[in-house]
Amino acid sequence: MAEKNIKKQGAEQEAALEESFIQKNLKKIGICVLGLLVCVCAAVASSYYFEGQNKKAAGALYPCEQLFQKSDFEKALNGDGQQVLGLVEVAKKYSSTKAGNLAKLYAGLAYAQTGKFEDAEKYLKDFSAKDDEMISPAAIGALGNVYAELGQTDKAIETLKKAAKKADNTVLSPLYLVQAGELLESQGKSDEALKLYEQVRDNYRASAQGQEIDKYIQRVK
Numbered sequence: 001m002a003e004k005n006i007k008k009q010g011a012e013q014e015a016a017l018e019e020s021f022i023q024k025n026l027k028k029i030g031i032c033v034l035g036l037l038v039c040v041c042a043a044v045a046s047s048y049y050f051e052g053q054n055k056k057a058a059g060a061l062y063p064c065e066q067l068f069q070k071s072d073f074e075k076a077l078n079g080d081g082q083q084v085l086g087l088v089e090v091a092k093k094y095s096s097t098k099a100g101n102l103a104k105l106y107a108g109l110a111y112a113q114t115g116k117f118e119d120a121e122k123y124l125k126d127f128s129a130k131d132d133e134m135i136s137p138a139a140i141g142a143l144g145n146v147y148a149e150l151g152q153t154d155k156a157i158e159t160l161k162k163a164a165k166k167a168d169n170t171v172l173s174p175l176y177l178v179q180a181g182e183l184l185e186s187q188g189k190s191d192e193a194l195k196l197y198e199q200v201r202d203n204y205r206a207s208a209q210g211q212e213i214d215k216y217i218q219r220v221k
Contacts, residue, residue: 057094060085061103073110091123101128105139112142117149137167141176148183157183161196174200174209181216190220 063084067076079086085093087107094100108123124143129136144159157180164176177196184193197216204210 054094054097054099057090057097057099057103060090060094061087061099061106064090064103064106068106068110071113073113077107077110077114091126105129105135108139108146109142112146112149117146120146121150134167134172137163137172137176140166141172141179144176144179148179153183153187156180170204170207170210174204174207174213177204178209178213178216181220185220194220 064076064079064087067073067084068087075084075086077087079089087103087110091100091103091107094103104123104127108120108127111117111120111123121143124139124146127139129139140159141163144156144163147153147156147159160176160180160183164173164180167173167176177200181193181196184190184196194217197213197220200207200210200213201217205213
C-alpha cells in the first residue's frame, strides 16, 4: 500500500529578504519530510493492521491516512461525522495503542500544514517513536519546523540539531543541519552556522544538500 507510495546580511532590507528565503526553505524541506513520513507511517499502520494488532484503532486510522495523503487535512483531522472518525478522535479514543500514537503524528503534521502551529506542537510532542530509526528523527525535525514557525528560534535550532544527530543518515540529517544553519544565520551567528555546514560537507557530501553546501560555507566565511 504505502511502499509504492530545510554571510549574515548587514542591511535591514537584506535581512528581511534572508528571513523570507528561510521561511520558503523551511516549507520546502517540510514538504520533503512530509512525503517521507507519509510513506513510512502508512507502512507502519498497514503492518499493525495486517498483523492483527490494534485492529479497531488501525481500522479507524486508515481512512484518516487516506485523506491525509490527499492533502484533505481538515477532514483527516476532524472526520466527516459519519464513517471517518478523524485523527484527533482516533488519537484520543485509542491513545494506548500504536495506531492511536501514530494518529498523533499525523495530527501534528496536518495541523502544521493548515497553519495551526500551537496544535501541531502539542500533538508532535505527544507522539512517541523512540525505537523507530526513521519516524522518530523525522517527527523531531517536524517539531523543529513548528518551533521555527512559532518564532521560537533557539528551540527550533536545538530541536533540528537533535533530529539530525538522531537520524544520522543522508536523507534527513543534512536537511536538518542546513535548516538549523540558516536559522543561525538569521540570528547573525555565522560561526555556528559554519560548523553545521561543515558537518554536511564532511559527513553527507553525497546528499543533495552536500552537493551544494560549498556555497553555504562561502556565504558565512
